[in-house]
Amino acid sequence: MGCIESKQTSDDENAKKIRKPEPWKHSEPITRAQLARIRDEFWDTAPHYGGQKEIWDALRAAAEAELILAQIIIDSAGVIVQNDDLTICYDERGAKYELPKYVLSEPINLIRDD
Numbered sequence: 001m002g003c004i005e006s007k008q009t010s011d012d013e014n015a016k017k018i019r020k021p022e023p024w025k026h027s028e029p030i031t032r033a034q035l036a037r038i039r040d041e042f043w044d045t046a047p048h049y050g051g052q053k054e055i056w057d058a059l060r061a062a063a064e065a066e067l068i069l070a071q072i073i074i075d076s077a078g079v080i081v082q083n084d085d086l087t088i089c090y091d092e093r094g095a096k097y098e099l100p101k102y103v104l105s106e107p108i109n110l111i112r113d114d
Helices: 002-007 032-049 053-063 067-077
Strands: 088-090 096-098
Touching: 032 053, 053 067, 053 096
Parallel strands: none
Antiparallel strands: 088 096
16 A cells, blocks of 8 residues: 555645545434435435536545545545545535434434344
C-alpha cells in the first residue's frame, strides 16, 4: 500500500481513505427487511435532488461494497470525499451528495430476522 500512497500528491482530493461510519442507533429497533426498504427508498429518490445519476450509482455501489472495493469505486468515479465515512461527498463539478448512515452501515439495534 505504501507504493500507492507515495504516488499521490498532497493536493489529490480523492486520496482520503474511506471508512465505515461510527456505530449508530435507529430511532427504534428495525429488521433487516425494514432497513433494506428504507435504503431502496433513499436510492430511488436521491438522484431527484440533484447531482449526476452516475455519481449516485457509484455511491450506491461503494456503500454496498467492502471497503477496499468501495475505495476503488469512489476513486474511479472521481468522487471527492469530504467526510471519510462517505456521509458528505462532491463530484468534480461541485455538486454535493449527502448519504445517511443507514445506507452505509447497519444500526446497532438491528433485529436479526434470519
